[in-house]
Amino acid sequence: MAAKFPEASDREIEPQLVIGIDFGTTGSGYAFQTRADFKSDRLRIYENLQWGTARTQYKTPTCLLVNPDRTETWFGDEAEQEYIKLRPRDYPHNWFFFRNFKMQIYEKDITADIVLISENGNELPALFVFSESIKWMRNHVLNFLERTNCSYLEQTTKWVLTVPAIWTEGAKQLMRKAAQEAGIDRQHLCIALEPEVAAVYCTTTEANPPDDPRRDLDRTLPTGPGATNMIVDMGGGTVDITTIKVKKDGTMKQIHMAAGGPAGGQKVDEKFFDFMSDILGKSLWSKFSREYPVEFYDFRMSFETAKRNILPKLRHSRTRDEFLITIPGAIIQEFERDHEMDITQALKQKHKTREKVEFEFGKLVFKGEILRKMMKISLEEIISYVTQVANNVKALGQPINAVILVGGFASSNFMNDEMKEVIQEKLRILVKRPTHCELAVLRGAVLFGHNEKILTSRVVRMTYGIGVTMPYSSKYPKDKKFTLNGNAYVSGVFAPHVLRGQEVKIDEWISANEYYPLERDQREVLIFVFASESKDTRMTDERDCNCIGRFEVSFGDHEGSNLNSASTEISFNFGRTELIIRARDTVTRNEVFESLTLK
Incomplete structure (x- = not known):
């Protein structure tokens, strides 16, 4: 089904309530803020501290328990407590208990039927596991709002769900679909990138208000116009890095593609x-x-x-x-x-x-x-990622004002002190850690939901394109050659639309390339999208080129003209964390918008 691409006026509607969910590898939590509070005091963000245990904590463990017939689920501390209560008569080997399952889709080939393996060796579809977890979080939020007499209206609420910036398009789309199956309407959902929203928190609130008793000079962050900061989100599963420059008008742009890896x-x-x-x-x-x-x-x-x-x-x-x-x-x-x-x-x-x-x-x-010694191994990996990004940014002629550490792993004084000692001495860059660094992503998600326009552009991590059929020539491999209606063609040619390292503006339509159908009566187009780490990929079956999904475009009949009557103009929009395609019939000018469908 064709997706309706939101008009600019639709996207400018101000939400009256923003709910942020930080779905982490080891812990998850949520926070919310009304529009009135955002306008009067941006630091007035409410986090849930009660998770049904005696401990006061911002997050609950990211784990899910499912009974054998999949009719009941528990999440977080409740899942932990229910799981340890199981006795032999409950046949615990037939249950499904997932802990830290988010890492099971890191750098994986994401398909619609991908499964996750529970701690006791049982399998369930990844979509079910993630959607049930998000559904539990959503219900917890709504119950909390009801208990606190906070008004909730679905039509004026925006939900912001965070994911790592280094995740693939397929993994992001899986989370989007899981959120929708959990009951969050597509039009009210924003998938946000963790280090980016942390940057929003650090930049828009200074992350350390003047009246905070824990404020000190060492925590003061460079946040003014022209400041360029590297945000290092050190979570439970990954380290996620983005480099952001604050523009004169207070908005931000990414100046280097997201980087990082499994060093949490x-x-x-x-x-x-x-x-x-x-x-x-x-x-x-x-x-x-x-x-x-x-x-x-x-x-x-x-x-x-x-x-x-x-x-x-x-x-x-x-x-x-x-x-x-x-x-x-x-x-x-x-x-x-x-x-x-x-x-x-x-x-x-x-x-x-x-x-x-x-x-x-x-x-x-x-x-x-x-x-x-064990922590130093992860520390060295993180420093390696930071060093590589810093050198790349330096080559662009962009000085970095500070490396800002956020995330739960950054709350360790050992990690903070060691990072500071090595990076300040080796790279001559200040290392800062904001107050409440473990909440930077959660609070930043809420602030970003109120003002998505604060980020104006991103740098893409991959080369994206589609698989096409071209007239055969000697530059193509012979084993891909075939003949149709007396003409020689080659299949599996990679047609790039955006290159790795290219800056793309939010909501910008890029690379309006034209393609022609092979069949005269063709009325539908199935477009396979590929991603490559190389800028020089020629064929879709090359080693570092992978299919990440497909778009199904159907035009139907237009006044006696069908799709073969003209070329189809294909454009992509990469700006808002969801890959959107626009297909336009060059004769009728009819156009459809589609979102990525998992393989």
Whole structure:
């Protein structure tokens, strides 16, 4: 079905309520703001702090529990608590429990039927998992608004859902479709890029108001006209980087394509879990994680606290540079039976744990240096991404005023101090961390929803084009040659519409190329869209060229003329995080708009 492309007047309607959802790898949360508050005090943004647990927290774990017949779902802390309550009579192996599942679609070939694998090995369609998670968040928001007597009218509300900037078009489209299936109307939905909205937060509010008690000179951010900042969003799964320049009128433009990769806090978790597996043995570690859900939940929460609180360096000679993790007594007893010695002695005999891990009063005591070494591996990856972008921007003749760290992983003082020491010394660029850096994406999503026009242009990460059939010539491979009506053609030719690194303005229609049908009675066009990391791709089957989806365009009959009567003019719009195509019949001037359909 053809999509109606919103007219400019439609997009200029001011929402009376903006709800932002930060759907993170390890944690998710939401915030909202009325239009009246946005106009009077942009910092008056309301975050939900109650997730049904005793803890006060901005986010709930990104995990979903689904019962065997898929009729009931739980999300976040509720999913964790329900899952650990399952008993053998509940047949837990038939349930579906997903944790940190967002990374399962990172750098994957996204198709309409892509599936996710639960922690207990069961599979469900990715669309179902994401839509049920977003639906749960949506219902939680609406219940919260009702309890607080905040007026809600769907027609005047905008929902902003954040995704990583380094995600593929297919992954973004999957999230858009999931949100729609969760009950959020397409016309009231905005898919926003995480580091971009963080930039909006840092730039439009200074992210550290003068009356904030935590404000200090070190946190003051360069946000005035002409300032160029690199926003480094250090989340649970990925590090996501964008470089933004503030224009004279206060709007912003991206000056370098988004960059980053899988170097978030989850990688540290994986390294520590491997370390624990080495200590206990794979079999016993697996038993601990599977058969002691309550204790394993506490174990993970303790490690999260350790990551946040690990000391950058010893600040006092009497400071205890260590962190404690509780292990169930039954696991310790089984360990000692298997090794025929007590765990204290075993830890002293292992080279990896000698003088680094001890056992005291039912707890494993780890030296802080163990965790710092694990975090430094992610740190080096992040610094590598930052260095590459900084050098590219420097080559463009654009000085960077500051590298601004945001995201949950950035709240670690160790990561902040190490980033500052290396980048300021190596690249001569200031490193800043705003107050409430862990909320920059969430609050920025709300602010962006009130004013999407604040971002005027982006730099595309890929070369985008379509697959076409061309008259055959010797420059094309012979194995793609075929004959039709006595004429030789070649299939699978890549026709580029926008090149990697090209700047595109928001809502700009670009590359109005004309294409001709092969069949005289052709009335429909199926257009396959490809993305490539190269600017020089010639054929759609080259190694770094991948099909990301398709557009189905149907013109029907126009006063006796069908599609073959003239060329079809194809244009793309990349500006608003959703890839839109415009197909125009050059004779009738009729045109249709289509959004990307997953393969």
